[in-house]
Amino acid sequence: MINIDKIRADFPILSEKVYGKDLVYFDNGATTHKPQVVIDAVSDFYAKYNSNIHRGSYYLSNISTQMYENARQKVQKFINAKSEKEVIFTKGTTEGLNLIASSFGSLLHKGDEIIISTMEHHANIVPWQMLRDRVGIDLKIIPLVDDFQLDLEAFANLITEKTKLVSVVHVSNTLGVVNPIEKIIEIAHYKGVPVLIDAAQSIQHKKIDVQELDCEFLVFSGHKIYAETGIGVLYGKQEWLEKLPPYQGGGDMIKDVSFEKTEFADLPFKFEAGTTNFVGAHSIAVAIDYLENIGLDKIEEYERKLYDYAYEKLSKIEDIELYATSKSNRISAISFNVKGVHHFDIGSMLDKFGIAVRTGTHCTQPLVNSIGIQGTVRASFSFYNTFKEIDYFIEILPRVINMFK
Numbered sequence: 001m002i003n004i005d006k007i008r009a010d011f012p013i014l015s016e017k018v019y020g021k022d023l024v025y026f027d028n029g030a031t032t033h034k035p036q037v038v039i040d041a042v043s044d045f046y047a048k049y050n051s052n053i054h055r056g057s058y059y060l061s062n063i064s065t066q067m068y069e070n071a072r073q074k075v076q077k078f079i080n081a082k083s084e085k086e087v088i089f090t091k092g093t094t095e096g097l098n099l100i101a102s103s104f105g106s107l108l109h110k111g112d113e114i115i116i117s118t119m120e121h122h123a124n125i126v127p128w129q130m131l132r133d134r135v136g137i138d139l140k141i142i143p144l145v146d147d148f149q150l151d152l153e154a155f156a157n158l159i160t161e162k163t164k165l166v167s168v169v170h171v172s173n174t175l176g177v178v179n180p181i182e183k184i185i186e187i188a189h190y191k192g193v194p195v196l197i198d199a200a201q202s203i204q205h206k207k208i209d210v211q212e213l214d215c216e217f218l219v220f221s222g223h224k225i226y227a228e229t230g231i232g233v234l235y236g237k238q239e240w241l242e243k244l245p246p247y248q249g250g251g252d253m254i255k256d257v258s259f260e261k262t263e264f265a266d267l268p269f270k271f272e273a274g275t276t277n278f279v280g281a282h283s284i285a286v287a288i289d290y291l292e293n294i295g296l297d298k299i300e301e302y303e304r305k306l307y308d309y310a311y312e313k314l315s316k317i318e319d320i321e322l323y324a325t326s327k328s329n330r331i332s333a334i335s336f337n338v339k340g341v342h343h344f345d346i347g348s349m350l351d352k353f354g355i356a357v358r359t360g361t362h363c364t365q366p367l368v369n370s371i372g373i374q375g376t377v378r379a380s381f382s383f384y385n386t387f388k389e390i391d392y393f394i395e396i397l398p399r400v401i402n403m404f405k
């Protein structure tokens, strides 16, 4: 079991008050808080080591370069990539997806097809639509069957000889549904199509091994995995990253530049133009150490118990509508509505009791609209949340509902 008191003491923001009440933070799907070791690592970096990476011939620059490349190795081991050349630092999930849409997209022609799913975050929809408008590709959408499961049969039938890439979300940030990406990858590979996984909502909750998954690309954000914002990771199989043209041009991604011609740098630097968020990269390494110290298996087990506890209690409250009922494949986020009350009203009133939840479409408007609703209230959990907090939430929620009745 995890030591919850010790863990909570590691996160200073958890002892802050809102409106004089204890903060109950159930918006971990939007961003996670930072443990003191991450906060200290960032401030120590600026206090002791700050200097630009890959540039200097001097002491401090060598140290910051080393810390940046150590962070890359830490990520490589964490996701079990074959080589550190396969780990590209980005600004976050959104940039990772835009990078692939742009670089991979530049190899595509009119009539080529990309497959995404109904469950995607806007970050895995809009870049493909922009590519569609630029190049004339077709965007195909995996539909849902009962209980918010991706329709795998329909998916297999969507794949044609024109399909160039499948890009799907691992865990839905809105419904907490865990998609069967192993099967999706198997089906796509059977037809020779590469797969990109949006792991923004899974990497912080369960162990991910990219070699075992065998996906071609995978993206996630630092700020959702207890590290800084403005930093993220794109994993790509080396043979694929070698094939793709660079995303942005600038310093650090070149070998040789003249006005006539530029030779690009080798991986991973080819995709890291300009000064990256090297301090953020270090913060990811420290956050990974922190998570591994607790143990990802323990985190997953504890969060699952919290989730099931909350789901069970919520389902007993009158007038609550829950989505995705299959217990075996949900983690992290629960979406709900209260009959006859607007989701935003519930969220704003919970806030007055110190409870932070998110309301709206959660950047998944097509998914939410496909349910025939305008939005939901979403509670999303972390290992620093407690059963006591859920009890408090479950005690307050009916009182909030009654205010609108």
Ligand SMILES: *Cc1c(COP(=O)(O)O)cnc(C)c1O
Pocket (backbone or CB within 6 Å): 029, 091, 092, 093, 094, 095, 121, 123, 124, 169, 171, 172, 173, 198, 200, 201, 221, 223
């Ligand atoms: C948060 C999120 C994104 C976008 O991540 P950013 O950190 O905002 O770039 C994409 N997909 C999913 C599933 C997310 O939860």
